[in-house]
Amino acid sequence: MDNKEYEPIKKVSIVISKGSLDGVYPGLIMANGARMEGIEATVFFTFFGLEAIMKKRAKKLKVATVGNPAMHMPSLIGILPGMSAFATHMMKKEMEKLDIPPVDEFIEMIKDAGAELYACKATVEMFHLTKDDFLPQVDDIINVGTFFEKSAGAQIIFT
Amino acid sequence: MPVKEIAGVQVEVDDEGFMTNPDQWTKEIAAELAKEEGIEELTDGHWKVIEFMRKDFKEKGTVPTIRRINKVGGVPTKELYTLFPNGPAKKAAKIAGLSKPQGCV
Numbered sequence: 001m002d003n004k005e006y007e008p009i010k011k012v013s014i015v016i017s018k019g020s021l022d023g024v025y026p027g028l029i030m031a032n033g034a035r036m037e038g039i040e041a042t043v044f045f046t047f048f049g050l051e052a053i054m055k056k057r058a059k060k061l062k063v064a065t066v067g068n069p070a071m072h073m074p075s076l077i078g079i080l081p082g083m084s085a086f087a088t089h090m091m092k093k094e095m096e097k098l099d100i101p102p103v104d105e106f107i108e109m110i111k112d113a114g115a116e117l118y119a120c121k122a123t124v125e126m127f128h129l130t131k132d133d134f135l136p137q138v139d140d141i142i143n144v145g146t147f148f149e150k151s152a153g154a155q156i157i158f159t
Numbered sequence: 160m161p162v163k164e165i166a167g168v169q170v171e172v173d174d175e176g177f178m179t180n181p182d183q184w185t186k187e188i189a190a191e192l193a194k195e196e197g198i199e200e201l202t203d204g205h206w207k208v209i210e211f212m213r214k215d216f217k218e219k220g221t222v223p224t225i226r227r228i229n230k231v232g233g234v235p236t237k238e239l240y241t242l243f244p245n246g247p248a249k250k251a252a253k254i255a256g257l258s259k260p261q262g263c264v
Contacts, residue, residue, distance in 0.1 A: 109225070
């Protein structure tokens with residue numbers, strides 16, 4: 001029996017860089033889970049992760065059925081029109097059964113739980129976006145330097 | 160199963176102090192547990208959550224998630240974190256005499 005006492009985690013800084021449904025949820029669940037344990041949480045959305053916090057895209061994230069070996073489906077089938085939508089629909093149904101909220105609702109919950117949410121300035125400029133394109137829960141658009149400042153004392157988790 | 164005396168009653172608890180038998184719970188026990196969790200006094204807001212959680216547990220057999228406490232219990236997330244700082248799901252469940260929530264949400 002291991003008797004080591006470890007220091008509890010006090011703060012996490014989570015980066016979300018993917019734009020698929022399965023690419024976004026791990027970071028969101030960890031941010032929410034951290035807040036539920038009284039751990040401070042900052043979430044930084046970059047590259048395709050921005051889709052999760054965009055007003056027009058947050059409800060439309062999908063699961064990839066092409067080039068995704070974990071789907072247990074040959075890409076030739078996955079390419080058929082409607083397959084991605086179908087796989088996404090099934091996954092959303094299962095998540096709802098487990099009371100896991102859809103992305104936009106989850107973002108609201110995480111913010112209300114006290115997390116801070118930021119968009120990556122470089123990606124925002126690359127995609128020609130403004131603060132208006134984002135959900136109201138996003139605190140600010142910041143650069144990587146500021147991200148590191150805000151991550152002081154935190155465990156950085158890249159997803 | 161460890162036994163602990165809370166508010167003058169012998170209560171069965173698990174290793175983390177969560178009650179293993181919800182029927183042994185009383186309001187006085189809740190008040191004691193709340194003090195242990197750093198909540199000096201339980202207000203109406205606290206009782207609303209506690210009563211909803213116990214009622215929901217009785218009906219569903221599982222401790223409600225924060226989302227369920229929002230949607231069905233009518234308590235907003237922000238308020239939950241103000242009433243039960245640093246871990247509302249766990250704290251409220253403990254005070255309500257229920258087991259530790261097992262879900263990821």
